[in-house]
Amino acid sequence: MSQLEVDNVGVHFGGVVALDGLSFSIEKGQICALIGPNGAGKTTLFNVISRIYDATTGSVTFEGTDLLKAAPHQIAHLGLGRTFQNLALVPGLSVLDNVKIGAHSRSKAGFWTSTLRMPQVIKEERQLTQQALDILGRLSLADLAERPCAGLPFGTLKRIEFARALASDPKLLMLDEPASGLTHGEVDELGELIQQIRDEFQLTVLLVEHHMAMVMSISEKVVVMDLGRKIAEGVPDQVRNDPLVIAAYLGAPAK
Amino acid sequence: MTANEGEETIVSDGNTNDTGVTPAPNKKLPAPTIALWVVVAVVAVGLPFQLAPFRVDQMSSWLTLAIAAMGLNLLTGYNGQISVGHGALYGLGAYTAGLLVAKANVPLLVAVLAAGAVCFVAGVVIGLPALRIKGLYLALVTLAVATLFPLAVEQFSSLTGGNQGLEIRTEQMYRGSMRPRPVKFASPFEGLANDQWKYLVFLAVTAVCFLLTRNLIKSRIGRAMVAIRDNETAAAVSGIPVARTKIYTFGVGSALAGIAGGLMALNLGTIYPSSFTISVSIYFLVAVVIGGSATIAGPIIGALIYGAFNDVLIPELPNQLQPASAVILGGLLIVQVLIAPGGVVGSFKLAGSKLALRKARAAVDNSAAV
Ligand SMILES: Nc1ncnc2c1ncn2[C@@H]1O[C@H](COP(=O)(O)OP(=O)(O)OP(=O)(O)O)[C@@H](O)[C@H]1O
Ligand SMILES: [Mg+2]
Numbered sequence: 001m002s003q004l005e006v007d008n009v010g011v012h013f014g015g016v017v018a019l020d021g022l023s024f025s026i027e028k029g030q031i032c033a034l035i036g037p038n039g040a041g042k043t044t045l046f047n048v049i050s051r052i053y054d055a056t057t058g059s060v061t062f063e064g065t066d067l068l069k070a071a072p073h074q075i076a077h078l079g080l081g082r083t084f085q086n087l088a089l090v091p092g093l094s095v096l097d098n099v100k101i102g103a104h105s106r107s108k109a110g111f112w113t114s115t116l117r118m119p120q121v122i123k124e125e126r127q128l129t130q131q132a133l134d135i136l137g138r139l140s141l142a143d144l145a146e147r148p149c150a151g152l153p154f155g156t157l158k159r160i161e162f163a164r165a166l167a168s169d170p171k172l173l174m175l176d177e178p179a180s181g182l183t184h185g186e187v188d189e190l191g192e193l194i195q196q197i198r199d200e201f202q203l204t205v206l207l208v209e210h211h212m213a214m215v216m217s218i219s220e221k222v223v224v225m226d227l228g229r230k231i232a233e234g235v236p237d238q239v240r241n242d243p244l245v246i247a248a249y250l251g252a253p254a255k
Numbered sequence: 256m257t258a259n260e261g262e263e264t265i266v267s268d269g270n271t272n273d274t275g276v277t278p279a280p281n282k283k284l285p286a287p288t289i290a291l292w293v294v295v296a297v298v299a300v301g302l303p304f305q306l307a308p309f310r311v312d313q314m315s316s317w318l319t320l321a322i323a324a325m326g327l328n329l330l331t332g333y334n335g336q337i338s339v340g341h342g343a344l345y346g347l348g349a350y351t352a353g354l355l356v357a358k359a360n361v362p363l364l365v366a367v368l369a370a371g372a373v374c375f376v377a378g379v380v381i382g383l384p385a386l387r388i389k390g391l392y393l394a395l396v397t398l399a400v401a402t403l404f405p406l407a408v409e410q411f412s413s414l415t416g417g418n419q420g421l422e423i424r425t426e427q428m429y430r431g432s433m434r435p436r437p438v439k440f441a442s443p444f445e446g447l448a449n450d451q452w453k454y455l456v457f458l459a460v461t462a463v464c465f466l467l468t469r470n471l472i473k474s475r476i477g478r479a480m481v482a483i484r485d486n487e488t489a490a491a492v493s494g495i496p497v498a499r500t501k502i503y504t505f506g507v508g509s510a511l512a513g514i515a516g517g518l519m520a521l522n523l524g525t526i527y528p529s530s531f532t533i534s535v536s537i538y539f540l541v542a543v544v545i546g547g548s549a550t551i552a553g554p555i556i557g558a559l560i561y562g563a564f565n566d567v568l569i570p571e572l573p574n575q576l577q578p579a580s581a582v583i584l585g586g587l588l589i590v591q592v593l594i595a596p597g598g599v600v601g602s603f604k605l606a607g608s609k610l611a612l613r614k615a616r617a618a619v620d621n622s623a624a625v
Contacts, residue, residue: 052492107474114477
């Protein structure tokens with residue numbers, strides 16, 4: 001059984017068919033890219049998996065659990081972390097606290113123990129801080145730890161989201177256009193970083209990205225979508241030369 | 256396949272110090288902060304011994320305002336659930352404690368705690384529909400609750416005394432026999448007047464409420480509350496149970512209002528439906544805004560400023576200006592929102608971070624000059 005199985009997922013917004021019977025699966029430890037022209041439905045799929053959108057048809061199974069039956073906040077507890085194409089940070093909190101928010105699903109202190117600030121609360125809080133600082137250091141964000149998120153550049157905010165997703169210690173990391181807002185050199189670094197982190201922590205990565213050089217160099221599997229449907233699937237070299245893929249990209253408005 | 260199979264921690268535990276790791280900042284309190292708290296404590300405890308009894312009574316009521324404002328700050332400031340109905344919960348707390356003491360002779364502090372518990376439950380009940388309504392709509396619904404509360408008290412006049420008021424009397428030894436007498440916090444110490452003792456009890460309750468609220472705000476639950484306020488999607492995706500957290504916050508914020516109301520009832524001795532009109536809810540909001548919304552100390556500072564304005568400053572004004580006190584307050588509020596939208600604490604924080612920035616810039620300039 002694959003780690004993530006997307007089976008015949010359909011999503012409609014009124015008359016718009018955003019996803020139309022989409023099926024694919026990802027093996028544990030893979031870096032799988034999900035590509036396609038603008039409006040193909042990539043972000044919609046992320047939102048279905050995160051339980052932000054309801055699927056009209058189909059099922060999504062993660063390690064045997066039916067995700068579409070879970071509440072939105074349970075998804076993180078099951079081991080799925082994600083970033084957002086258009087950012088979803090907490091402007092009222094510091095960078096460090098935003099990363100600590102990511103660790104919510106694997107920390108325990110409850111309402112009453114927190115109110116009483118029991119010793120285990122203090123201990124857990126200290127660990128969370130240390131772990132968040134480690135992750136920030138890893139992503140070269142350590143200097144920003146105490147700053148409020150508001151006012152930082154887009155590329156930096158995307159990296160903070162990456163840090164937040166990592167803080168949940170996910171089994172499957174879903175990145176929605178992590179390279180947007182980055183310079184060429186930074187894109188290469190990001191590609192390497194994604195591979196390193198995957199290797200080190202043995203996680204699975206589902207990557208949505210328009211940056212083809214990065215997609216082709218780090219992915220083991222590529223799923224190509226157009227108009228809510230899967231049009232091709234395979235290793236990068238197969239997909240690159242697929243006539244349907246070429247047609248979809250050439251036919252689509254230039255990005 | 257087990258859920259934990261292959262699960263690895265992505266981060267080192269707090270003890271290892273790998274290369275490139277920034278150590279967690281040392282959380283010991285800096286000396287000026289400790290000094291400030293010592294001064295605050297000395298002044299707070301010392302004041303009743305310097306002031307006339309009626310002032311001490313007024314300060315006791317400022318403290319109840321502070322506790323209620325802390326609750327509202329949790330709910331509206333930190334969690335973003337706009338409530339204009341906090342006065343109703345304050346009133347519910349007041350009548351709960353008042354009735355328990357007057358009808359069942361419950362010990363005073365127990366009655367106050369019970370008022371907190373009742374309001375916690377009431378807050379949860381109001382918090383449930385509040386999950387479906389947000390922002391201005393929630394403000395409107397809570398406004399309705401605040402408006403209805405005094406009417407409800409009148410409705411149940413057989414229990415509450417209606418417009419005649421609820422006189423809180425307890426059995427006390429008087430002239431050699433036990434008789435019902437107006438409720439009082441009897442000082443257990445010789446040389447400590449009842450009003451001083453009452454103030455100190457209120458101060459202790461305020462301090463405990465402050466510490467517990469502060470603990471909550473600084474915890475992972477406090478972060479979750481802010482995350483929900485700023486971005487519910489981000490909160491849910493990070494595993495925060497949005498609905499449960501909002502309901503709990505509504506409960507805790509209301510419990511604080513209930514404790515405050517309970518103390519207030521015992522402070523006044525007699526309570527009327529007209530003591531809990533919509534304007535009370537507005538005063539709580541005013542205290543939060545003056546002191547600094549979503550700051551830990553803001554509501555207390557705001558409550559003290561508001562109390563001093565109302566009880567000390569306004570009576571000093573010439574008689575013909577007295578009726579205009581609400582207008583004066585409104586005018587001052589507009590000025591404050593324009594020049595210091597973050598309230599007292601927010602402004603200090605802003606000034607502090609500007610200073611830090613200037614220092615950092617100066618350091619950079621200096622090193623560049625070398
Ligand atoms: N909340 C929504 N309401 C209505 N339509 C939506 C909504 N979200 C997405 N859509 C539509 O669904 C389709 C797929 O959008 P989606 O954002 O998933 O595309 P995408 O592949 O992520 O594109 P891009 O590369 O531009 O990010 C589009 O036609 C979009 O307009
Ligand atoms: Mg998208």
